[in-house]
Amino acid sequence: MAVNYAFGSCSGELETLNLPKTTLELLQASCAPGTWKQDHAVTKQWFAFCTTNHVIKPHKPSIAQVLQFLSELFDKGSSYISINTARSALSIILHSIDGEKVGCHPLVVRLLKGVSRRRPPQSKYVTTWDPAKVLNLFDSWEESDHLSLEKLSLKLVGLLALASGQRAQTLVSIKVDNIVINNDVQIIISDRLKTTKPGRITELLFSQYPTKKLCVKNTLEEYLKRTKIHRTSDRKQLLLSFRNPHNQITSQTLAKWLKRVLEMASINTNEFSAHSFRHASTSKALRSGVPIDSIFKAAGWSSNSKMFARFYNRPVVDNKNSFMSGVLKM
Incomplete structure (x- = not known):
C-alpha cells in the first residue's frame, strides 16, 4: 500500500513511535481513500500557509495559527463544508493543542459556528427534476x-x-x-x-x-x-x-x-x-x-x-x- 501524502504528513506525530509497516498501513486504512484524497488538498494548503507565515513547526502550531488558517479559507470564499473538511483534516495531521484535538478545540468549534451563521451550508439544488x-x-x-x-x-x-x-x-x-x-x-x-x-x-x-x-x-x-x-x-x-x-x-x-x-x-x-x-x-x-x-x-x-x-x-x-x-x- 502506497503511503498517502496526507497520511505521510502525520509522520510528525508518528515518527517518534518507530512503528512497523503493518501498523502504519492499518492506521492509514482507518480512513477511506476518498477521505485521504480530501485531506491531501487540505494538507497542501496547510503547508503552503505555514511557509508563507513562517510557521516553524507545522505539526505543532499554536491555536492562533490554526484559527488564522481557517479564517483565510473563509476570506477566500470557501464554503462551510470545505472549512469543516479542513478542520477534520487538521485534526488528523496535527498534534493536539491545549490537550484537545484541533477539530475539538473550543475556539475552533466556535469559529466553525460563526462560519455556519455567516455562510450557512447550502444544498446544491433548490429544486430537482421530475423522474x-x-x-x-x-x-x-x-x-x-x-x-x-x-x-x-x-x-x-x-x-x-x-x-x-x-x-x-x-x-x-x-x-x-x-x-x-x-x-x-x-x-x-x-x-x-x-x-x-x-x-x-x-x-x-x-x-x-x-x-x-x-x-x-x-x-x-x-x-x-x-x-x-x-x-x-x-x-x-x-x-x-x-x-x-x-x-x-x-x-x-x-x-x-x-x-x-x-x-x-x-x-x-x-x-x-x-x-x-x-x-x-x-x-x-x-x-x-x-x-x-x-x-x-x-x-x-x-x-x-x-x-x-x-x-x-x-x-x-x-x-x-x-x-x-x-x-x-x-
Whole structure:
C-alpha cells in the first residue's frame, strides 16, 4: 500500500513511535481513500500557509495559527463544508493543542459556528427534476431486447439509480454473483460503502413492475443475457463498458452514463449532475406517499439522519407503496 501524502504528513506525530509497516498501513486504512484524497488538498494548503507565515513547526502550531488558517479559507470564499473538511483534516495531521484535538478545540468549534451563521451550508439544488422525464424517455424506446447495448446499458443504470435512490459507488459495486432473480430481484453488496458500517451489508430489492419497459427486473435480465459473452473470471462486476474490450466501469464512467441519460431526457446538465438522480428519486418518493422510513432505508440513511431534510428533499419541477413503485409512477 502506497503511503498517502496526507497520511505521510502525520509522520510528525508518528515518527517518534518507530512503528512497523503493518501498523502504519492499518492506521492509514482507518480512513477511506476518498477521505485521504480530501485531506491531501487540505494538507497542501496547510503547508503552503505555514511557509508563507513562517510557521516553524507545522505539526505543532499554536491555536492562533490554526484559527488564522481557517479564517483565510473563509476570506477566500470557501464554503462551510470545505472549512469543516479542513478542520477534520487538521485534526488528523496535527498534534493536539491545549490537550484537545484541533477539530475539538473550543475556539475552533466556535469559529466553525460563526462560519455556519455567516455562510450557512447550502444544498446544491433548490429544486430537482421530475423522474417522469427520464421514464418517458425509456418508455419511448423499443423493448429491451431490441435496444443496442449502449441504450440498454443507459436504461439499466437510469432505472437502477431511480428505483434504488443509491449513489453511483453503490451501483458500480454490484457483483453478478450477488444477484438473485426469482419473482423479485435481490442484490447483496458486501463491499464497504460510504454509508455502511463495518460488518453490515447493503441489500437492494426490486419487485416486478407492471410496465415492462420500466421494469428493473426485465431490463436487468436482458442486460445479463446480452453481456454474458463479455464476462470473464476477472469481470465480476455487473456493469461493463458497452465498447470493446467491455471492461468493468468505474464510478466516474457511470456518472457520465447517468449524465447522458439526463441530456437525452432534455434535462439541463449544466444545472444537474449525475448525483441529482438521488435527489430526484427520494423527493419523488416522498411526494408519492412513500413512508419516510422506507426512503431512509432505501437510500442508506440512518433513521435519525438529517441529510434528507437538509440536502435532498427538494420540490420536483413539473411534478405532475414502496420506494420503487413510488418513484417509477409516471
